[in-house]
Amino acid sequence: MLSVDPIPFTLLISVYHGDSPRFFADAFTSAVVGQTRMPAEVVLVQDGPIAEDLAAAISAAIATSPVAVTHVVLQHNAGLATALTVGLAHASHDVIARMDADDVALPERFERQLPLIESGYDLVGTGMYEFDHEGRILGTRVPPVGRASIAAAARLRDPFNHPTVVYRSSAVQRAGGYRDLALMEDYLLFARMIQVGARVANLAEPLVMYRVDAGAYNRRGGWRLFASEVRLQRELHSGGFTTGYEHVRNVMVRGLYRFVPTVIRRPLYRLVFVRSVTLEEEQNVVIGNMGDEVVAS
Incomplete structure (x- = not known):
């Protein structure tokens, strides 16, 4: 029997100004580095302007990520539905895993x-x-x-x-x-x-x-x-x-x-x-x- 290669998937995360830098770092690490099966890529949608400390946490996550990260920046806070729709358009894969920016996988x-x-x-x-x-x-x-x-x-x-x-x-x-x-x-x-x-x-x-x-x-x-x-x-x-x-x-x-x-x-x-x-x-x-x-x- 021929083996079937695992389907690659995209991790989709949206962040906005109300998110905690520490919680975001925890969420990102748990859903990428901490997984027994990692995503092929991450699409990270920044929903409007954010503070410097959250921006620094995002930069650190991207710099240390073992998988490619596409960082999409929306100029204005558009809301979760719009942010996720934009994120889906930037995903390279059909299979998408959702993750909030303050949870732990x-x-x-x-x-x-x-x-x-x-x-x-x-x-x-x-x-x-x-x-x-x-x-x-x-x-x-x-x-x-x-x-x-x-x-x-x-x-x-x-x-x-x-x-x-x-x-x-x-x-x-x-x-x-x-x-x-x-x-x-x-x-x-x-x-x-x-x-x-x-x-x-x-x-x-x-x-x-x-x-x-x-x-x-x-x-x-x-x-x-x-x-x-x-x-x-x-x-x-x-x-x-x-x-x-x-x-x-x-x-x-x-x-x-x-x-x-x-x-x-x-x-x-x-x-x-x-x-x-x-x-x-x-x-x-x-x-x-x-x-x-x-x-x-």
Whole structure:
């Protein structure tokens, strides 16, 4: 039997002025140097002007990267959807791995995900651990597994953890690509990918450490997010993805959530979406600072 060469893939990262230089360095190192299967290249999109310390961290990452880095600079802060669309246009490979600029990829992330892509899937996500600025594991976000479960969940919520996904750029383009929609551009994209027949999968295993800061739950509320929610639900319904009942239900349930006080929103969110970790799990995931790197093992 002839062996099949592994598919090369592009790591896509977007940075903006609000990102921490140290967290960016941790994220970059974990997703490139720290992987048992490295990307063939990195496309790094700088979304508008940034401070000198972040610029220095980017320069250091590029200078020491074992793989080629394409650094794309946008003159103005255009938002995540635009930054990722530009990044996709600069990628040399069809297979794209997403990574946020303040998270940590566990060492076997790509080694676990890429075989599914190579077997024919178009979109593969994973579970992820949530952790805070002190390195404490707060819990696990476990996504739905199996196409039927993913499709059913997508009619109420995003069935993928965006910072964990690997996808085919061609499948993204077939679904219409990213659209500018505050904090929900990924949900809209993934729902449309499911609708047009993309092969989708999730690994329940947490393979990314997702950093949760003090403002994480504040950003999920307010009028701006409510407006995005209404637009999202209109898009899903007008495109035939959700029924009339699901549209009304989602606007009421998800819309109301945007106006719940943060002191209630945080425990409510964690009750629904975040599973507590066992002591054994916590002991198996060690987050510690070694120089400027975060090491996960």
